[in-house]
Structures are given as C-alpha cells and as structure tokens.
Amino acid sequence: MSNSKVNAIPESVPLHRSTVQELHSWRTRDISAIFNETRSQFSNTLNQLAETDLKDASSLSSLAQVYKDFQNLESQQKVLQGNITDAKTRYRTQSDELPPVTWENWDAYREGRLQAPKLSNVFADVEREKKGNARAMPNDSLSRLFKALPHILADPQCILPDERTDDDLQIEGGRIELTCPITCMPFKKPMISRKCGHVFDFDGIEQHLAGQPTKDCPQSGCGQKVAMKDLIRDEVMELRCKVAATKSTSAKAEEALHTV
Secondary structure (H helix, E strand, C coil), X not given: CCCCCCCCCCCCCCCCHHHHHHHHCCCCCCCHHHHHHHHHHHHHHHHHHHCCCCCCCHHHXXXXXXXXXXXXXXXXXXHHHHHHHHHHHHHHHHHHCCCCCCCCCXXXXXXXXXXXXXXXXXXXXXXXXXXXXXXCCCCCHHHHHHHHHHHHXXXXXXXXXXXXXXXXXXXXXXXXXXXXXXXXXXXXXXXXXXXXXXXXXXXXXXXXXXXXXXXXXXXXXXXXXXXXXXXXXXXXXXXXXXXXXXXXXXXXXXXXXXXX
C-alpha cells in the first residue's frame, strides 16, 4: 500500500477567465513622477554648483555617486516592471495550454497528473533568467554633466576627455570658444547640431536659416546640411557659460577689493 499522500485539493489550477482582470491589475506602483522630480532636483543642484565659484570640487564626487545610486534604483524599478510583465504573459500562456478544471479532470489536477503553473514560481523563474542579463547603467545627459563639471570648473574652455577624439569644434588653440560663430556674441541659448556637433546660438542659427528648411552648416569647413529639427539644447555649453560667467564675476569682485 502506498504511503504517498494525495492532496485533498490541487496545489494549483489554471487561470480562470473570471480572474484574468485580477492578473492584469498586478503591477508595480507608478513612481515615475518621483523619479522625474528627483532628477530635476539633481539638475537644479548641478546648475547651482556651476553658478558658485567652487574652489574644491571634491564634493562633486560624492554627489555624482549619489546620482549613480539613484540611476541604479531607477534601473531596478524598470527591471521589476519588465519581469512582472513577462511573468504575467508566461503564466497566462502556460495556463491557456491546460484544460479548464472540471469534475472529470479534478482528480488529475489533485493527484498531479495535470500540473498548472504557480504565478509565484513563474515570476521566480523569470527573475532568475533575467538576473544574468544586467542592464547597463544609462549614460544620460545628467551623467555626462556630472563627468564634465569637474573639468569645466577648472577651466570653462577646456577640451573634455571625451572630446579629444572628435573633430575640432569651435576650438582656438585647443580651447572651446564660448561665443557663437554666427553672432560673435557669448552664447545665450546654445544649440548643438546632432549631425555635425557644431554649436550655435538659437537666435544666430535661426537668422542663418532665414525660414529655409535646410542650409549649409555655417561652421567653416563643414559640409553638412543643417535644419532646426537637427538642433538640440547643448547643456554642456550652457554649463561652460555659467561657470565662465561666475569666474568672471568673482575675478572682478576680487580685483575691486584689491583696488580699495
């Protein structure tokens, strides 16, 4: 006589059509607004630092690390959302492959001859499979600004390490010009071309295009065509200009003190 114990009820049964909506309601809480607000706070702090004559940039390393931790949390949230979506799809597919529970197959499910998936097990399988596929940390605009700021604080016109392999971009003697090549005035609203990487002030490039959809890039020696749709805000140049203005103001204030 067998000593194996048969369950009085099945350990699991296929997803019933009346509970499909309940399955769809299983999702992570939407905290995208919190992430967006936090990112905005990081951006504001970065701009405040650029407008401060910071002598010691060591605090930037700590702030940059905090931002990396924030990025990691945001990445984990996205991974969790993806895992839940994949688990729901897999669970639904596996359930649909089994016959609905009836009096005729009740014993088959109860005795394990028919085995329905468990949502918790399916989710664990998905997490285990995805664990080895680590998501690369996104290199967003704030990450690039955090990397650039220590160099720009030391010299607003310096060539950044990532730029050393690029074509010369408004560079005079190895230094980045902070004036628009069209207006010959300091940048107010710098825009960078996604096609060639050249930077112009918004008013200057708008004047250059003069309502035309495309035109030759005004940068000397560039053969690319440029259009307003190709231009995006240049946050690095904005940072350079802010730091340069702050250093200029501080220098004038120190000079005024020495002349008193």
